[in-house]
């Protein structure tokens with residue numbers, strides 16, 4: 001119902017979340033793309049297929065029946081920016097309270113932040129993903145780890161090694 005963002009006018013659908021809100025892991029991307037805008041679901045295009053494979057590699061799935069093996073997936077922005085342009089900082093800041101409330105309601109044990117825009121928005125840092133990835137961060141008491149966005153991994157396969165190391169760290173934490 002929020003009418004304070006013009007992004008809403010250019011989007012076909014609100015893209016809220018997918019997966020199991022009871023899952024231990026909450027994944028946060030940047031913004032819906034074309035496929036996501038059409039489907040009304042996050043991460044359904046090529047990046048999404050890679051994200052699903054990354055999660056499967058550590059035993060998790062947005063489709064899992066058991067929340068212990070589930071994943072809950074959302075984005076910083078719930079609307080696709082026109083022509084897929086990068087969202088401005090102001091656009092993200094305006095909508096951030098909704099994301100933060102969303103995290104608080106879902107109460108995940110761990111957050112996975114995908115790419116620079118997500119880590120910058122959630123962690124309120126100017127640093128990009130190269131500096132922020134791969135170490136434990138803290139969002140209001142919730143442990144968070146950042147890694148490369150799957151779209152970046154599709155563009156540059158040499159980043160996959162680091163992303164895999166980040167996923168293993170995440171898995172080790174979930175495995176206690």
Ligand code: URA
Nearest residue numbers: 029030031032042043
């Ligand atoms: N990239 C994102 O950051 N989010 C999506 O939902 C799809 C692609």
